[in-house]
Amino acid sequence: MTTQIKLPVDQQTVEAFSQRNGEPNWLSSLRLDALAKAVDLPLPKPDKTKIAKWNFTQFANHTVDSTAYGSLEELPESIKSLIDVEKQGNLYIQRNNTPALLTLSEDLKAQGVIFTDILTAAKEHPELVEKYFMTDAVKVDEHKLTALHAALVNGGAFLYVPKNVEIAEPIQAVYVHDHPGAALFNHVLVVADDNSSVTYVESYLATDDVKESVVNIVSEVIAKQNARVVYGAVDNLSAGTTTYVNRRGIAGRDSRIDWALGMMNDGDTISENTTKLIGDNSFGDTKMVVVGRGNQKQNFTTNITHWGKNSEGYILKHGVMKDAASSIFNGIGKIEHGATKANAEQESRVLMLSEKARGDANPILLIDEDDVTAGHAASVGRVDPMQLFYLMSRGISQHEAERLVIHGFLAPVVSKLPIEGVRRQLSEVIERKVQ
Amino acid sequence: MASTLIIKDLHVEIEGKEILKGVNLELDSGKIHVIMGPNGTGKSTLASAIMGHPKFDITKGEVLLNGENVLEMEVDERAQAGLFLAMQYPSEITGVTNADFLRSAINSRREEGQEISLMKFIKELDKNMEFLEMDLNMAQRYLNEGFSGGEKKRNEILQLMMIKPDFGILDEIDSGLDIDALKVVSKGINQMRGEDFGCLIITHYQRLLNYITPDAVHVMMQGRVVKSGGPELAHRLEAEGYDWIKQELGIEDETVGQEA
Ligand SMILES: Nc1ncnc2c1ncn2[C@@H]1O[C@H](COP(=O)(O)OP(=O)(O)O)[C@@H](O)[C@H]1O
Ligand SMILES: [Mg+2]
Numbered sequence: 001m002t003t004q005i006k007l008p009v010d011q012q013t014v015e016a017f018s019q020r021n022g023e024p025n026w027l028s029s030l031r032l033d034a035l036a037k038a039v040d041l042p043l044p045k046p047d048k049t050k051i052a053k054w055n056f057t058q059f060a061n062h063t064v065d066s067t068a069y070g071s072l073e074e075l076p077e078s079i080k081s082l083i084d085v086e087k088q089g090n091l092y093i094q095r096n097n098t099p100a101l102l103t104l105s106e107d108l109k110a111q112g113v114i115f116t117d118i119l120t121a122a123k124e125h126p127e128l129v130e131k132y133f134m135t136d137a138v139k140v141d142e143h144k145l146t147a148l149h150a151a152l153v154n155g156g157a158f159l160y161v162p163k164n165v166e167i168a169e170p171i172q173a174v175y176v177h178d179h180p181g182a183a184l185f186n187h188v189l190v191v192a193d194d195n196s197s198v199t200y201v202e203s204y205l206a207t208d209d210v211k212e213s214v215v216n217i218v219s220e221v222i223a224k225q226n227a228r229v230v231y232g233a234v235d236n237l238s239a240g241t242t243t244y245v246n247r248r249g250i251a252g253r254d255s256r257i258d259w260a261l262g263m264m265n266d267g268d269t270i271s272e273n274t275t276k277l278i279g280d281n282s283f284g285d286t287k288m289v290v291v292g293r294g295n296q297k298q299n300f301t302t303n304i305t306h307w308g309k310n311s312e313g314y315i316l317k318h319g320v321m322k323d324a325a326s327s328i329f330n331g332i333g334k335i336e337h338g339a340t341k342a343n344a345e346q347e348s349r350v351l352m353l354s355e356k357a358r359g360d361a362n363p364i365l366l367i368d369e370d371d372v373t374a375g376h377a378a379s380v381g382r383v384d385p386m387q388l389f390y391l392m393s394r395g396i397s398q399h400e401a402e403r404l405v406i407h408g409f410l411a412p413v414v415s416k417l418p419i420e421g422v423r424r425q426l427s428e429v430i431e432r433k434v435q
Numbered sequence: 436m437a438s439t440l441i442i443k444d445l446h447v448e449i450e451g452k453e454i455l456k457g458v459n460l461e462l463d464s465g466k467i468h469v470i471m472g473p474n475g476t477g478k479s480t481l482a483s484a485i486m487g488h489p490k491f492d493i494t495k496g497e498v499l500l501n502g503e504n505v506l507e508m509e510v511d512e513r514a515q516a517g518l519f520l521a522m523q524y525p526s527e528i529t530g531v532t533n534a535d536f537l538r539s540a541i542n543s544r545r546e547e548g549q550e551i552s553l554m555k556f557i558k559e560l561d562k563n564m565e566f567l568e569m570d571l572n573m574a575q576r577y578l579n580e581g582f583s584g585g586e587k588k589r590n591e592i593l594q595l596m597m598i599k600p601d602f603g604i605l606d607e608i609d610s611g612l613d614i615d616a617l618k619v620v621s622k623g624i625n626q627m628r629g630e631d632f633g634c635l636i637i638t639h640y641q642r643l644l645n646y647i648t649p650d651a652v653h654v655m656m657q658g659r660v661v662k663s664g665g666p667e668l669a670h671r672l673e674a675e676g677y678d679w680i681k682q683e684l685g686i687e688d689e690t691v692g693q694e695a
Contacts, residue, residue: 384526385489385490386526387526387528389486389487389488389489389510389526390522390525390526390528391526391528391536392487392509392510392511392514393486393487393510393511393513393514393518393519393520393522394514394519394536394539394540394543394594394598395511395514395515395540395543395544395598396511396514396539396540396543397511397543398509398510398511400539400543401511404528404531404535404536404539405528405531407530407531408528408529408530408531408577408578409529409530410530411529411530411531412529412530
């Protein structure tokens with residue numbers, strides 16, 4: 001059944017928005033095409049979560065204007081704490097839909113690295129953006145939310161690393177959601193050309209002012225031959241925000257994509273993370289932590305699909321559920337015919353902290369090739385009373401003992417986040433959420 | 436400070452089955468007591484019940500630490516009151532480093548604002564690890580995770596030495612140790628020995644007692660202390676086994692659940 005939902009924006013609004021930005025024709029027409037499709041396409045069908053009644057489409061404003069930050073010194077403390085202000089030379093900060101601060105070192109500019117907000121990139125680097133924007137990793141017409149995303153994209157970043165350029169310092173982005181009426185259709189596009197390497201880390205932050213809102217995020221990572229991309233993220237959107245987030249990567253021959261994802265939203269969330277191991281010897285690794293609380297409902301589907309020979313895919317997810325939160329963890333390792341000597345491994349662990357919490361771990365292996373290796377492990381359990389007894393027998397209070405066990409449970413993933421400030425942020429968010 | 440731990444007529448059940456059937460013991464600081472006995476006679480149950488293991492129900496009796504009934508305390512309160520249990524099977528805890536755990540344990544005994552300084556902590560930790568011939572990297576490993584049996588036992592003794600409780604109950608601290616590890620563990624226990632430290636060692640081998648001379652030896656069978664004596668009792672058990680005690684007391688099956 002497809003229920004017809006009236007979208008809060010029409011063709012005129014989208015056209016006007018595109019014109020106001022001075023967007024190239026390809027983007028304007030892509031938006032309008034997508035908008036037409038969004039009306040009819042069905043919602044995605046995340047396995048085991050019913051989302052027909054979720055609000056992904058109704059929001060007050062498509063775009064809002066927010067004040068930019070003049071310099072690093074002017075940043076609010078909540079953002080400053082994420083950034084190594086002394087050292088961070090490559091930083092994009094977006095406030096709601098407004099590009100609010102951008103720095104890129106002269107050195108990287110000179111090497112041809114591009115890092116800018118997505119709408120500026122569409123104008124200034126149309127050939128690159130047009131080539132990769134929703135053409136390969138995520139397609140416009142997959143379902144209503146990808147189409148809506150393409151039609152309404154109003155923020156995000158573009159990062160291009162030319163051939164043979166290896167960037168040692170992480171590139172950082174911070175997306176601030178602090179306007180009660182702002183909807184976020186954020187698109188991040190990372191293209192790492194042959195033999196390049198880069199680390200990109202993003203944080204989504206929200207303030208309590210955001211009551212009911214819609215966020216629709218698509219990230220695309222293109223790792224070309226022998227490229228290496230590390231993608232870190234901490235999502236921390238507000239309780240009233242319904243989020244659709246889809247992060248996908250395409251790995252070429254000999255390339256490698258690592259994801260470290262801290263899924264800390266307080267609202268209902270559908271998250272998809274997919275790595276397509278197209279090239280021979282490609283490598284994909286997803287590490288994800290989740291803390292669910294309140295009444296929030298979430299679905300985390302992680303997929304690594306192998307086409308390349310000798311390709312390796314690893315998924316590790318740890319989730320903590322408290323209160324009446326409920327989460328589905330779907331892990332899919334798929335090996336296509338011809339991907340000989342591929343290896344697909346996955347592990348999902350869910351720790352339940354209350355009677356009412358729900359957690360479901362579903363490991364799925366789909367294998368169309370004989371000459372491969374694969375494995376999975378999944379568990380849903382409670383804090384082990386023997387562990388608590390052990391810790392408490394050393395004088396540690398029950399509360400502190402539980403805290404240690406929970407942090408310890410999440411640590412293997414938290415420790416993988418590539419920026420100290422973001423790692424600290426994630427630890428602090430976890431601390432707050434599990435209290 | 437001298438302290439006493441008195442166990443009075445302790446009865447303990449698990450899942451409705453009575454395991455301890457009236458244990459009486461008196462321990463003083465400055466002394467090392469040993470409980471021996473074959474498998475399945477209730478030794479670990481006694482140790483766990485004193486510390487407050489959640490699975491055991493105390494149906495009767497008292498455990499008094501300096502006159503205070505510890506059975507009314509939470510597990511962490513018992514530890515803070517001065518009890519320590521080296522467990523037969525220590526838990527593994529992912530993501531919590533040995534060092535962080537030890538610092539939390541030490542600080543749990545201190546007032547807020549009076550926490551041990553990092554420098555002092557590290558100095559003490561290094562000193563004790565060296566004394567126990569442990570690889571210093573083990574401080575940064577996750578608590579007991581992937582430790583060998585011997586490493587776990589050493590780690591229990593390390594905790595004992597760092598926490599310095601009034602009473603240490605050591606449950607099978609010697610099992611699974613090779614001779615070198617046994618010597619190291621004994622060295623740790625002997626180091627703790629002193630006026631302010633009382634110890635209850637649970638073992639079913641006498642070989643540990645080649646390195647630690649006990650002040651008193653008790654034998655447990657059928658969930659009770661059935662015989663007590665000095666170090667000579669351990670030697671006789673080593674030479675003759677347990678059968679003579681069973682004969683003396685008319686016991687056929689020494690394990691819990693069998694009535695005399
Ligand atoms: N967790 C438990 N659940 C059920 N029975 C137990 C448990 N722990 C101990 N027991 C029973 O209690 C009895 C004594 O065990 P234990 O105290 O471990 O003996 P010991 O340490 O002397 O070998 C045994 O019969 C054992 O089966
Ligand atoms: Mg035992």
